[in-house]
Amino acid sequence: MSDGKFSLEQIREHWTRQALEHGPSPAASWSDVGVIEMEIREISRYMVDGERVLDMGCANGYSTVQFAAQKRIVIRGLDLIPEMIAEARARLPAVEAGLRGVVDFDVGDITRLSDPDDSYDKVVVIRVVINLGDWRRQLQGLGECIRVLKPGGLLLLSEATLQGWRRLNTFRREWGLSDIPMPPFNRYVDQEELCKAVAPRLELLELLDFASTYYVGTRVLKPLLAQALGAAVDVANPRMEWNRWFAQLPAAGDYGTQKLFVFRKA
Numbered sequence: 001m002s003d004g005k006f007s008l009e010q011i012r013e014h015w016t017r018q019a020l021e022h023g024p025s026p027a028a029s030w031s032d033v034g035v036i037e038m039e040i041r042e043i044s045r046y047m048v049d050g051e052r053v054l055d056m057g058c059a060n061g062y063s064t065v066q067f068a069a070q071k072r073i074v075i076r077g078l079d080l081i082p083e084m085i086a087e088a089r090a091r092l093p094a095v096e097a098g099l100r101g102v103v104d105f106d107v108g109d110i111t112r113l114s115d116p117d118d119s120y121d122k123v124v125v126i127r128v129v130i131n132l133g134d135w136r137r138q139l140q141g142l143g144e145c146i147r148v149l150k151p152g153g154l155l156l157l158s159e160a161t162l163q164g165w166r167r168l169n170t171f172r173r174e175w176g177l178s179d180i181p182m183p184p185f186n187r188y189v190d191q192e193e194l195c196k197a198v199a200p201r202l203e204l205l206e207l208l209d210f211a212s213t214y215y216v217g218t219r220v221l222k223p224l225l226a227q228a229l230g231a232a233v234d235v236a237n238p239r240m241e242w243n244r245w246f247a248q249l250p251a252a253g254d255y256g257t258q259k260l261f262v263f264r265k266a
Ligand SMILES: C[S@@+](CC[C@H](N)C(=O)[O-])C[C@H]1O[C@@H](n2cnc3c(N)ncnc32)[C@H](O)[C@@H]1O
Pocket: 015, 028, 029, 030, 036, 056, 057, 058, 059, 060, 063, 078, 079, 080, 081, 084, 108, 109, 110, 111, 125, 126, 127, 128, 131, 132
């Protein structure tokens, strides 16, 4: 495509490859396990025993089962890619004994859900809207999530935002670091445009820049320190103690590309 962005078919191929390459690992969804763990921690806080939850775009179910390990919920994980769902189902026998909730997985497309209206207390969407190719499909996907949510229910949406991404790159530029590019299979959301588009069906309760400190630590301080010391470290390695430590610090600032929107359905 002329703007360097992937077509829908290329996006599908990308996620199929990720499923086959990474199996049950969280890396099937994203290499940055630090942010994944923070997302699970933040989103779990909103789940309540007894609820019905949809984990839309659940990939290989890594996060889905952790939600069910923490809360006595009935959670359904749906993903477009059959290979992701095969991995998600394959992980269940080994973990089921440790779950408090009930989990099931199926293939499903966020833009065309088969569930009836008002089915879920909570709908979780983690880094899925940015994978839908264009704004029209992003709105369609959000519309479906709103439709299946019960009135008063929460949409817990963790997505990469243009605002956070630009702010982080501004910070990097001050110190001579190059901009971090947007991956060709993603279209980050404009947080203001998004909130305007879903109103008045959804009310924004909170917009959490939960990973801001982590982004500064791992995308600004870490490369700068490595450069200044000439240290032989793989700056992109998310499994370093450096990353683990920054993932435990309280969030400060607005430098997180990834943000959590907490919306309530009217
Ligand atoms: C970045 S991964 C996010 C995985 C997971 N939510 C997590 O927390 O790790 C994006 C997922 O969205 C899925 N996806 C892409 N387009 C989709 C669609 N139209 N409907 C449902 N899932 C889709 C991909 O297959 C992939 O598993």
